[in-house]
Every structure is written in C-alpha cells, then in structure tokens.
Amino acid sequence: xxxxxxxxxxxxxxxxxxxxxxxxxxxxxxxxxxxxxxxxxxxxxxxxxxxxxxxxxxxxxxxxxxxxxxxxxxxxxxxxxxxxxxxxxxxxxxxxxxxxxxxxxxxxxxxxxxxxxxxxxxxxxxxxxxxxxxxxxxxxxxxxxxxxxxxxxxxxxxxxxxxxxxxxxxxxxxxxxxxxxxxxxxxxxxxxxxxxxxxxxxxxxxxxxxxxxxxxxxxxxxxxxxxxxxxxxxxxxxxxxxxxxxxxxxxxxxxxxxxxxxxxxxxxxxxxxxxxxxxxxxxxxxxxxxxxxxxxxxxxxxxxxxxxxxxxxxxxxxxxxxxxxxxxxxxxxxxxxxxxxxxxxxxxxxxxxxxxxxxxxxxxxxxxxxxxxxxxxxxxxxxxxxxxxxxxxxxxxxxxxxxxxxxxxxxxxxxxxxxxxxxxxxxxxxxxxxxxxxxxxxxxxxxxxxxxxxxxxxxxxxxxxxxxxxxxxxxxxxxxxxxxxxxxxxxx
Ligand code: PFF
Numbered sequence: 399x400x401x402x403x404x405x406x407x408x409x410x411x412x413x414x415x416x417x418x419x420x421x422x423x424x425x426x427x428x429x430x431x432x433x434x435x436x437x438x439x440x441x442x443x444x445x446x447x448x449x450x451x452x453x454x455x456x457x458x459x460x461x462x463x464x465x466x467x468x469x470x471x472x473x474x475x476x477x478x479x480x481x482x483x484x485x486x487x488x489x490x491x492x493x494x495x496x497x498x499x500x501x502x503x504x505x506x507x508x509x510x511x512x513x514x515x516x517x518x519x520x521x522x523x524x525x526x527x528x529x530x531x532x533x534x535x536x537x538x539x540x541x542x543x544x545x546x547x548x549x550x551x552x553x554x555x556x557x558x559x560x561x562x563x564x565x566x567x568x569x570x571x572x573x574x575x576x577x578x579x580x581x582x583x584x585x586x587x588x589x590x591x592x593x594x595x596x597x598x599x600x601x602x603x604x605x606x607x608x609x610x611x612x613x614x615x616x617x618x619x620x621x622x623x624x625x626x627x628x629x630x631x632x633x634x635x636x637x638x639x640x641x642x643x644x645x646x647x648x649x650x651x652x653x654x655x656x657x658x659x660x661x662x663x664x665x666x667x668x669x670x671x672x673x674x675x676x677x678x679x680x681x682x683x684x685x686x687x688x689x690x691x692x693x694x695x696x697x698x699x700x701x702x703x704x705x706x707x708x709x710x711x712x713x714x715x716x717x718x719x720x721x722x723x724x725x726x727x728x729x730x731x732x733x734x735x736x737x738x739x740x741x742x743x744x745x746x747x748x749x750x751x752x753x754x755x756x757x758x759x760x761x762x763x764x765x766x767x768x769x770x771x772x773x774x775x776x777x778x779x780x781x782x783x784x785x786x787x788x789x790x791x792x793x794x795x796x797x798x799x800x801x802x803x804x805x806x807x808x809x810x811x812x813x814x815x816x817x818x819x820x821x822x823x824x825x826x827x828x829x830x831x832x833x834x835x836x837x838x839x840x841x842x843x844x845x846x847x848x849x850x851x852x853x854x855x856x857x858x859x860x861x862x863x864x865x866x867x868x869x870x871x872x873x874x875x876x877x878x879x880x881x882x883x884x885x886x887x888x889x890x
C-alpha cells in the first residue's frame with residue numbers, strides 16, 4: 399500500500415504556538431518555582447541560562463534539523479539512519495507514551511480542582527482532603543482493585559479531549575487549539591501575576607527570586623538541577639520538536655524559530671514564578687508558616703498549598719482559584735497532545751493507519767493504562783512511574799539521541815539543514831556540544847537519578863520498576879519486528 403498525504407502546518411504561527419504549547423506545561427507552573435527556590439534563588443538563573451543556551455537550545459536544534467530534513471516519523475527516521483536502530487525509536491516513543499499516561503492523570507486531578515475551587519470544597523484541611531476525598535489513597539496493595547470514580551471520570555475526560563483534538567487534521571486540531579489555548583493561558587497568567595503583586599507580603603516571596611545565594615554556584619547538584627529543569631521544561635528528547643518540525647514547509651527559518659520557542663518557554667516559567675512566589679509570600683505573612691515549608695513541588699504545591707492560600711484569600715479566591723486551575727489545565731492539554739502526536743505519527747506511518755484511527759487506538763490504550771492511576775494505590779504508583787521514567791528512561795532516551803545524531807549520523811548535514819534559511823547560523827561549537835558536552839551532562843544527571851531512585855526504593859517500587867524495564871525492552875522489539883504495511887517505510 400502506498401503512503402498517505404503528509405500533514406503540513408498552514409502557518410508558521412500555528413507551528414510556533416504548538417511548539418510553545420508543548421513546552422509550557424505542568425513543569426513550568428509547579429516544578430520550576432521549587433527548583434529555583436531550592437537551588438539558590440536568584441543565582442540559579444546563571445546555571446539555568448547557561449543550560450538553556452548551551453544544552454537546551456542545542457538539543458532542540460538537533461530535533462528540528464532531523465525532523466525537517468527527513469520529514470518522517472521518529473521510527474522511520476531511525477530506521478533510515480540504521481536498520482538496527484528502529485527498536486530505539488519505539489523505546490523512546492514508549493517512554494513518552496507511558497509518561498503521558500500519568501501526566502494525563504495529574505491534569506485530570508486538576509480538572510477536579512477546577513470544580514472544587516468554585517466553592518472551595520476542600521474545606522479547612524486541603525492536605526487531608528486531597529489524600530482522602532480526592533485520591534482515596536491507601537498504602538495497602540489491595541487498593542489497586544478499588545477504582546476512584548471521580549478520578550477515573552476526569553482521566554477519561556482528558557483522554558477524550560486529547561483524542562478529539564488529535565483525530566482532526568493537524569491545523570484544525572493541534573494548530574487551532576494551540577492558537578486558542580496559549581493566548582488564553584498567557585492572559586490568565588498575566589492577570590494572576592498582576593493580582594499577586596498587590597497582595598500584602600508579596601515582596602517576601604518575590605524577593606527570594608532576586609536574592610542570590612552565590613555559594614550555590616559551586617555546587618554541582620545545582621548545575622544538574624538547572625539542566626534537569628531545562629530537559630523537562632523544553633520536553634527534550636520526546637520526539638515532539640522532531641515531529642512538529644517534520645510538518646514544516648520548505649524555507650522555514652529553523653534556528654530563529656527554535657530561539658523564540660525556547661525564550662518564550664523560559665520567559666513563561668520565570669514570569670509565572672513571580673506570581674507563585676508572591677502568593678506564597680502572602681501566605682507566609684498571613685499564616686506565619688515559614689516560606690521554605692510552602693515551596694513544595696508538584697501535587698503538593700498545586701493541590702495542597704494553593705487551596706490553603708485560597709482559604710485565607712477571602713472572596714477573591716472564588717475567581718483566582720478557578721483561573722489558577724484553568725491555567726494548569728490549558729498548559730497540560732497542549733503538552734498532552736504534543737506528547738501523543740509523535741507516537742501516533744510513527745504508528746500511522748509504519749502501519750498505514752489513518753490519523754483518526756491511530757488517535758483512537760492510542761487514546762483507548764492510554765486510557766486503559768491510566769486507570770491504574772485512578773485506583774486507591776494510583777498516586778503511589780504514579781510517583782514510581784514519574785521517578786523511573788523521568789530520572790532514568792527519558793534521560794537515557796536523550797543520551798541515545800545524542801549518540802545517534804552526534805556520532806552515527808552525518809552530523810554536518812544537519813548544520814547545513816539548519817543554516818539554509820535561518821538568519822542566525824550554527825557551526826562547530828554546536829557540534830562539540832552535541833557530541834561531547836551534552837552526553838557528559840546527561841550522564842551526570844542520569845547517575846544522580848539512578849542513585850536517588852535506588853536509594854529511595856522499596857520492594858513495591860522495585861517491583862514496578864522491574865515490570866517497566868521488561869515492558870520497555872519487549873514492546874519496542876515487537877514493534878520494530880512487526881512488518882510495515884507502508885511499502886515505502888523501508889525506503890532509506
Ligand atoms: N514540558 C512540558 C512540561 O513542562 O510539563 C511537558 C512535559 C515534560 C511532560 C516532561 C512530561 C514530561 F515528563
């Protein structure tokens with residue numbers, strides 16, 4: 399059977415919005431403030447900016463160049479580089495897919511909180527409410543057999559929204575949704591930040607960002623944290639930039655585009671954290687809880703600390719609360735569709751399944767896996783998935799991509815592709831970064847990740863990690879071995 403018609407962005411704006419939407423996600427809103435605070439506040443901006451330029455943008459450029467040059471899906475690109483590499487592509491895509499299965503669940507919790515925030519239904523103790531009334535969390539292994547209906551329903555809703563966007567034509571779906579959600583997200587964030595600055599005690603919070611702890615700069619862990627944040631925030635190695643760039647028409651300015659995307663993403667997280675810190679400053683002043691106890695990461699910040707803040711904020715929280723959770727929802731949805739697009743593209747290109755059917759199949763399987771996180775044991779399993787897939791599997795994927803494109807593939811071809819239409823050019827320094835510096839940094843992060851994951855593991859988490867490891871080895875091999883239906887798939 400022959401190939402289907404290729405998708406192409408109908409405007410550079412659609413591409414840029416989709417790219418920025420893919421990068422701006424939960425990581426910007428709840429991960430960045432914590433990483434910034436625990437790694438020296440203002441002085442953290444130095445390793446952060448160095449990592450952004452030296453490593454983040456460099457790697458995004460590899461993904462852009464590869465996607466744009468090949469105009470194919472990741473699986474087919476790696477097959478073209480070397481037949482033996484196809485399982486690596488399916489490994490990367492499986493990691494991305496599994497990350498999406500729990501990321502959707504967190505966005506689902508957020509959906510529940512949009513509703514709860516309308517009446518501040520979490521009551522006087524948001525911490526207990528989150529664990530007992532929302533998650534129905536239990537430590538007992540039998541909890542895996544108890545489904546939490548509200549979480550399941552919201553997880554279903556997010557998968558449904560993702561499916562509804564993905565099944566459409568590229569510009570009608572991802573392009574249009576990104577063009578709507580991203581500006582809305584920015585308007586809400588600007589509103590929240592402006593409001594937060596008027597709160598009493600705001601300066602207690604935001605001065606933390608501007609008060610540097612210079613001694614942090616000599617700490618290797620701070621540099622690794624900065625790099626880790628860039629990997630997470632720019633969604634490096636997840637085949638997103640590669641997939642989106644493969645849909646670009648000829649003549650696109652790749653380097654210029656990549657810079658705009660990277661700066662917008664970082665600008666967003668720095669700007670947003672001014673709001674988060676100001677709100678936490680207000681909380682410190684009003685409640686007497688020390689600032690450092692408030693700046694937590696992830697679910698703790700969004701679903702426990704913020705509801706506490708809204709409790710003491712008075713009536714205005716009935717507006718600020720739902721807007722805050724709406725922000726997380728918009729940021730989350732544009733990231734979910736980006737994570738899934740690359741997975742769908744590879745499947746649909748190899749097996750010649752039309753876009754709508756692939757999206758349906760991927761979303762159904764994804765929903766089935768996500769139901770695990772909608773059980774009483776769900777949040778514990780989610781923690782293990784997150785630690786293992788992010789600290790270990792995803793970094794391994796980025797490392798493999800550096801080796802493949804820096805060492806196995808003719809790297810100079812990529813330099814030519816990037817420089818062809820761009821005003822800003824790349825050269826030898828970029829090559830050195832990809833071939834040597836980036837793999838060394840990833841290796842450092844990786845070693846740190848393995849150490850922290852192993853040192854905090856117990857029999858429960860070890861069992862899940864062993865299962866995940868087996869799945870991550872077996873499934874990619876099966877996908878690579880399955881014969882392609884697309885007769886052009888094997889054209890190198
Ligand atoms: N960059 C997005 C975020 O910061 O949330 C998307 C993302 C990154 C999703 C990394 C998942 C992930 F593991």
